[in-house]
Amino acid sequence: MNVINNKEKFMKEALKQAKKAYDKLEVPVGAIIVKDGKIIAKAYNQKECKNDTTNHAEILAIKKASKKLNSWRLIDCDMYVTLEPCSMCAGALIQSRIRKVYIGALDEKTGACGSVLNLLEDYKFNHKVEIETGVLKDECENLLKDFFKTLRNLKKKG
């Protein structure tokens, strides 16, 4: 399997996580962390169901990967995430020393990996995280659009 297909394969896994969030009526965002070609952590947004705003998919994935590796330093690890990380999550990517983040949909309102600002590349922090955007962009965007449409319909009915 070539590199391009691998990227899509891993983003599909992140999308599976996002769908788990959707099923719980959480904003559908999923993230996975890969090291040496293997998935070491999977997570989805659980902000509302756990009443904890730090429970974004990316933070939960970082916590799981750190536990798995028994280290807070996620050296040679890459994240695949269906939506561009916010400032909190981009900051966590820097803190955790993640090597690269692959992003599906962009977030023009809160995205901190190039949309509103670029925490990962534009500042002299002690670690820089590489960014690649547009991986399965349409699927990631469509899942979000579909979710917010569903949510509006539920509110109309409710």
Added chain:
Amino acid sequence: MNVINNKEKFMKEALKQAKKAYDKLEVPVGAIIVKDGKIIAKAYNQKECKNDTTNHAEILAIKKASKKLNSWRLIDCDMYVTLEPCSMCAGALIQSRIRKVYIGALDEKTGACGSVLNLLEDYKFNHKVEIETGVLKDECENLLKDFFKTLRNLKKKG
């Protein structure tokens, strides 16, 4: 007790938390969250001992406060923190709708509340967090200086 003394009183509580981190050889940062004049959450940095880079004092305090209030929205809550929050923690302050953050020492290398950048005031996110710096600045700075001196001495001996 007037407002100025209250600020110092609360920062002293944050300093007590920071000292707990120091005792565990963690970078001494402490944070508390106050609502209606009462402390609803206290936390200190536990990054190394828990091998989790998301375990900054601020994140842990936000998690505790959310649990206490049974809500991720920390409306009318203020944070007192001994060191300027990094991007991850500043992002978490925005996400959690904290009203105001009182900061002790500044962090010129990673501070995201005015030092390296100002996430809380310079961007059009859906929430702005007020900032007040310099609360018990000397005590907060001295604790950090003392810690890093101790750490260097331990390394020399080790």
